[in-house]
Amino acid sequence: MRKTGRLRVVILRGICAICIATVLSLGLANPPAFAFTEQQKLVMEVWRIVNRAYVDETFNHQNWWFVREKALKRRLNTWEDTYQEAQAMLQKLEDPYTRFLPPEQYQSLQTNTSGELLGVGLQIAKDDNNQHLRVIAPIAGSPAERAGVSPKDEIVAINGVATQSFSLDEAAARMRGPAGTIVTLKIERGEEESFEVNLTRERINLNPVFSELRSEGNQSIGYIRLGQFNGNAVEDIRAAIATLERQDAAGYILDLRNNPGGLLQAGIEIARLWLDQGTIVYTVNRQGVLDSFEAGPGALTQDPLVLLVNGGTASASEILAGALQDNGRAQLVGETTFGKGLIQSLFDLPHGSGLAVTVAKYETPDHHDINKLGITPDRVVETAPLAREQFATSEDGQYVAAVEVLMQSLM
Known part of the structure; x- marks a missing residue:
């Protein structure tokens, strides 16, 4: 019984030695290190949060793992490239409310919910066809309300630029600006002829x-x-x-x-x-x-x-x-x-x-x-x-x- 036991030990050690030799021969003892850049880490974090938390487990019938791999293959030389890649990845979900927020937009959103806003005072949404911006409501006392902008109005252009390709946050960013400056909105309302309104931006205190x-x-x-x-x-x-x-x-x-x-x-x-x-x-x-x-x-x-x-x-x-x-x-x-x-x-x-x-x-x-x-x-x-x-x-x-x-x- 002792001899058998020793034999087993020798055999096991031999197997281990063969395994180690094989690893060394294949060059796998020290596998190459792949260090993600800070830009890639941000894109991966966006992907990870959506993967864990998004309401639709089909991800709009997308292969979400493939979306990740494709995004990580892109060269991201600047933060602007990174932000655009994150936005492009999320656009595959076709959900206007799931969106990446660059630092300026994120700060503005947090300010909005805390009680102050700089702009014209419009709450907007995207139609299902992802074309026009739709007014949910103007904020009470805002330039938009004083100008007669109404719920369900469609904003088809901001300062002469068509809004079809704008995300919600891009549109909001174009309507924001220094107090006293003017933004021009082209509005469609039901069967009426489209018309333009000039709104002067101001600081809006949200006393609700x-x-x-x-x-x-x-x-x-x-x-x-x-x-x-x-x-x-x-x-x-x-x-x-x-x-x-x-x-x-x-x-x-x-x-x-x-x-x-x-x-x-x-x-x-x-x-x-x-x-x-x-x-x-x-x-x-x-x-x-x-x-x-x-x-x-x-x-x-x-x-x-x-x-x-x-x-x-x-x-x-x-x-x-x-x-x-x-x-x-x-x-x-x-x-x-x-x-x-x-x-x-x-x-x-x-x-x-x-x-x-x-x-x-x-x-x-x-x-x-x-x-x-x-x-x-x-x-x-x-x-x-x-x-x-x-x-x-x-x-x-x-x-x-x-x-x-x-x-x-x-x-």
Whole structure:
């Protein structure tokens, strides 16, 4: 038995020696090192994040590994080459919301969601055919709103350059610029002749909430207009409700018209200010796994509530509207909402750049997928374009209808 054991050891050692000799003969003992450049590392990181997080596991029916290998074979001599390669890689997904953000654009996006913007004040989207830019909504008080730019307008040229090939961020970058400078937009609106508007850029402070106590008939009602779900919105809405409660508001109108959305978490937290139980929203990732966000016991009021919505009500606004409608907490008045049911996350990248990736879609508490469909109000009221001073007055047909619905609830 001992001899057999020794024989085995000798044989095993012989095999190991043969293996080592073979490796040396093939030149594999010290395999060549392939060092990626900083530019290649950035492209690989973009690929890796999308590979891990993107909502569509088919990657728009692309061979995502092949996309990676092809990108890494390209010579990337400058950061500009790198940014263009990252953008070209993402374009294969045909998702305008999944995009690479060079440092300047990424900083601008972060500033936008934190409460300040330099430009003309337009929220835009891309049509499915990836041709024209579509206006979601102008920001309240912005140069675009004052010039009469409206939801659903199409921007076909910026400073004389056709927008067909622009990404969302390229278009936004062309509309931004130093305060006091002018940008010219060519607009198409329905069946009307195309026309141009000259907008003077300015610094826009995104104070998203306006509120006041109003007397309608023999009732005092709280009117709150929410323009955007940015970093200030939750606390501003909380303060507005608290003030109006102290003033004995009997009911509320929350105006979400032309609100293009913003931070998902802000929409959830604002829903919790009105709801004390029930599901706010479901999120669905690429595995089909449902996560949910629930209301808690922190609602600030149980008074009747009516929401005003229109075609410029999008994204986080639709999450809030769907939560309040499906839970029977509020009635909706106005027009069908925009229909953006996709959720993006922002990822930091090296050298100040960033990446926006569509990571999930959402469904309302009653499991309605509103992407490209929108939310239909309980009472549909079409309206003609209004001047700023007519908004939420007796000349505003949607507002008048909202008051009527609220009064019926207060009877």
